[in-house]
Amino acid sequence: MDEIITPETCDYTSCYCEENVWKLCEFVRTERTARLEExxxxxxxxxxxxxxxxxxKSGRGDQPVIWDYHVxxxxxxxxxxxxxYDLDSxxxxxxxxxxYAAQALRSDHNIKPAYHRKLRVVPADSFLLNFASDRSHxxxxxxxxxxPPPPYPPIRTTESQMNLEDFISMSPAVGWGRVFSLDHFLQRHMGDSSSSSSSSSAAASSSP
Structure with a gap:
């Protein structure tokens, strides 16, 4: 998949990261460039x-960008x-x-608790089936x-025209997929979180 998909082949609209990723998943499903279950x-x-x-890309030097959410x-x-795959990176x-963990996520250990990250991980097929946004946000x-919105029509399902909040929410009681702390996410997918922790110490002075 990484040899076939380039930024130039992706649908991209600034500040609509959730839709950019939805379109990327749709491309993979249509073109079968990878197994969707991956x-x-x-x-x-x-x-x-x-x-x-x-x-x-919207950052300055080694200063972080503070998002309300990112996908x-x-x-x-x-x-x-x-x-x-991060089209904004x-x-x-x-x-x-x-x-990505070492350079983009880094660690929560050296930043204020108000800035600690959580991650909702949703299988791509579930995201394609359930996600809807009328872009009212x-x-x-x-x-x-x-x-400015993307040029194509809003993404909707037969059940919903807008459920973005259910994906952004980090409450395990709502939405799809599973919610992890940053450490738990890295331990699950990388075996340990030390690789991100070590790189963040140098940036502690510029962290939130």
């Missing part, structure tokens, strides 16, 4: 909607490194989960767009 959509957020990520695609491969597309009170 793919997982990862929502990164917390109860405060303040999550730092490094190596983002990436994770490809778990049995016989080689897992890969992360300065890192390679894709990059290994190990590199991107409109101002007067109905104008905060950021």
């Amino acid at each position: 793919l997982f959509v990862v929502f990164i957020s917390n109860g405060n909607r303040t999550v730092p990520l490094w190596k983002q 990436v695609l994770l490809q778990i491969r049995l016989h080689s490194s897992s890969l992360v 300065e890192l390679s597309f894709p990059c290994t989960l190990k590199l 991107m409109k101002n009170s007067d109905g104008s767009w905060r950021m």
Whole structure:
């Protein structure tokens, strides 16, 4: 999959990361560039909607960008490194989960609890089947767009026109998939979280 998909082949609209990933999953399903069961959509957020990520294109130097939420695609491969697809990252597309953890996620150990990350991991087939957004979260009170929307129609299902909040929420009681702390996520998918912890100490002074 990583040899076939490039940023240029992806549908991309700035500030609509959830839809960018949905379209990427749809491309994989249509073109069969990978086994869909290898793919997982990862929502990164917390109860405060303040999550730092490094190596983002909208960042400045080594300062993190504070998102209310962010969405990436994770490809778990049995016989080689897992890969992360993040169209908003300065890192390679894709990059290994190990590199993404060390450079983009880093660690919660040196930042204030209000900025600690949680991750909702949703199988790609479930995301394609259940996700819906009418993009109302991107409109101002007067109905104008905060950021221009994608050119294609809003994504909806027969059951819903808008359930984005169920994916952004980090409450295990709602939504699809499983919710992890950052440490638990890295321990599950990398075996340990030390690779991210060590790299964050150098950036502690610039962390939230």
